[in-house]
Amino acid sequence: MPLSPLDIHNKEFGRRLRGYDEDEVNEFLDQIIKDFEALIRENKELNNQVSAAQDKLGHFSNIEETLSKTIIVAQEAADDLKSNAKKEAQLIVKEAEKNADRIINDALSKSRKVALEVEELKKQAAIYRARFRALVETQLELLTQDGWESLDHREPRGIEA
Template sequence: MPLTPLDIHNKEFSRSFRGYDEDQVNEFLDQVIKDYEALIRENKDLQNQTLGLQERLDHFTHIEESLSKTIIVAQEAADEVRSNSKKEAQLILKEAEKNADRIINESLTRSRKVALEIEELKKQASIYRTRFRTLLEAQLELLNTEGWQSMQFDNSEE
């Protein structure tokens, strides 16, 4: 069992003839008690300090672990966001290509329809021109007939 300052203080020595000077021994023991008490206090302070430092170390270790986990979670979230963004970009691109194909097909269909309408209008214009020519030729022929030629007016009678 370790020696305490009280043990040192209460220690009694037997007296003998021609022994040590009692006052010197007591002074020395008092000094030993003071030094021993100081060492015990210092030891307790160091133990308390060690406990405090250990608690801080544990705290910082916990923070480090939390930060590591947080970084891992953040990295996983970033990877997931990146992956989702790529998928979404691919879907948008496919949708855009589909829309572009649809627009092109609609444009081609309209273009063909307009071309057919133009052809129909050309045919109708040709038919109208032919009919108009036929009408004009019939009217010219009518003008060239004898009935019209006999209806000439004499300008000299005026």
């Protein structure tokens, strides 16, 4: 068992002839007691400081562990978000491609329909033109017949000259 300052203080030495000077020994023991008490106090302070440092170290270790876990969770969340964004972008692109194909197909269909209508109108215009030409030619033929000339030389009825 280690010595305490009280053990040193209470220590009594046996007496002999021609022994050490009792006052010097007592003074030396008093000095040892003071130094020993100072060392004990310093040791307690150092132990308290070590304990406080260990507590802080434990606290900071917990913070470090928590931060590491947080960083891992944040990284996983960022990876998930990036993956989801990529998937969503792919879906948007596919949907846009479908819409573009639909719009192009609709435009082509309308273009074909308009082209057919134009052709039909051209045919109808050609038929109308041919009929109109035939009508005009018939009317011109009627005008050039001999019967019109006899009408030109007669006097109008009901009018006397």
